[in-house]
Amino acid sequence: MVRSAMEQGRLAGRTAVVTGGAHGIGRAYSMRFAEEGAQVAIFDLDEAAAQATADEIKAADGDAMACQADVSDPASIQRAVEEVIRGYQKIDILVNNAAVFSVVPMSRAPFDQVSIEEWDLMMAVNVKGPWLMCRAVAPHMRKQGYGKIINISSGSVFKGMATQIHYVTSKAAILGLTRNLARELGGDGITVNNIAPGSTLSEEDPTEEIIAFRESARASRAIQRTQSPMDLPGAAVFLASSDSDFMTGQTLVVDGGSVML
Numbered sequence: 288m289v290r291s292a293m294e295q296g297r298l299a300g301r302t303a304v305v306t307g308g309a310h311g312i313g314r315a316y317s318m319r320f321a322e323e324g325a326q327v328a329i330f331d332l333d334e335a336a337a338q339a340t341a342d343e344i345k346a347a348d349g350d351a352m353a354c355q356a357d358v359s360d361p362a363s364i365q366r367a368v369e370e371v372i373r374g375y376q377k378i379d380i381l382v383n384n385a386a387v388f389s390v391v392p393m394s395r396a397p398f399d400q401v402s403i404e405e406w407d408l409m410m411a412v413n414v415k416g417p418w419l420m421c422r423a424v425a426p427h428m429r430k431q432g433y434g435k436i437i438n439i440s441s442g443s444v445f446k447g448m449a450t451q452i453h454y455v456t457s458k459a460a461i462l463g464l465t466r467n468l469a470r471e472l473g474g475d476g477i478t479v480n481n482i483a484p485g486s487t488l489s490e491e492d493p494t495e496e497i498i499a500f501r502e503s504a505r506a507s508r509a510i511q512r513t514q515s516p517m518d519l520p521g522a523a524v525f526l527a528s529s530d531s532d533f534m535t536g537q538t539l540v541v542d543g544g545s546v547m548l
């Protein structure tokens with residue numbers, strides 16, 4: 288998986304933190320970043336799965352570490368960031384991918400039946416989490432005058448999605464977070480961009496019902512096939528590499544041409 292001449296990778300010499308990097312699309316970002324030569328720190332609630340992903344990267348001659356972290360908890364983030372700085376000395380790339388979605392599942396309900404507890408959890412993990420992560424990582428990027436922050440929103444923000452008001456609202460907030468941070472960090476050589484994936488078959492053990500649901504997204508797309516986690520890392524590598532150094536505050540929609548901005 289990982290190329291032997293790793294210095295030739297597009298992220299060679301870079302250190303990346305991927306939140307929610309143990310499962311689903313985050314796992315695909317972690318594996319691909321390692322293939323491109325980055326040292327990857329996988330932050331996840333699920334420590335065993337984060338370790339399994341790191342072990343898989345190392346078995347393929349890549350470099351990775353697993354850090355148990357809850358992105359909604361500042362103390363937990365601080366511990367994990369310090370672990371990365373001890374291990375790799377710096378952080379160049381942050382992917383804010385962790386979310387309440389399927390591993391930590393969300394319920395689907397009409398807007399007036401979502402519980403207040405679930406609304407609050409959604410905002411704590413999906414909105415406050417990326418803000419807290421940026422707050423903890425930006426000082427390290429500022430020190431070196433270079434950094435790449437990649438937030439993860441959702442194509443659903445541009446269409447609305449009946450029965451997911453808490454999730455769609457949380458992902459819409461990521462557009463504001465991205466643009467605001469881009470303004471605040473541009474002077475420090477830090478870019479802040481956003482990826483909005485379409486409905487992706489990211490579940491590791493999907494039921495027939497989930498497969499049918501993900502396949503139903505085909506009809507709205509210019510490229511009419513089911514989206515897989517492997518459709519996303521290319522855009523993330525671009526935003527993590529110096530190829531995107533003059534691009535900030537932007538959103539790349541990766542959904543087969545369902546939403547066209």
Ligand SMILES: NC(=O)c1ccc[n+]([C@@H]2O[C@H](COP(=O)([O-])OP(=O)(O)OC[C@H]3O[C@@H](n4cnc5c(N)ncnc54)[C@H](O)[C@@H]3O)[C@@H](O)[C@H]2O)c1
Pocket residue numbers: 306307308309310311312313330331332333356357358359383384385386387388389390391412439440441442443483484485486487488489490
């Ligand atoms: N799959 C899709 O259809 C789709 C579509 C649009 C956007 N997205 C977004 O892409 C990202 C990845 O989606 P996915 O399908 O891989 O989701 P997923 O549920 O499969 O994976 C999310 C990961 O985040 C981790 N996580 C959850 N809460 C956490 C917390 N508090 N702290 C640390 N880690 C935590 C989970 O353990 C898991 O590893 C999410 O931000 C999601 O909102 C997904």
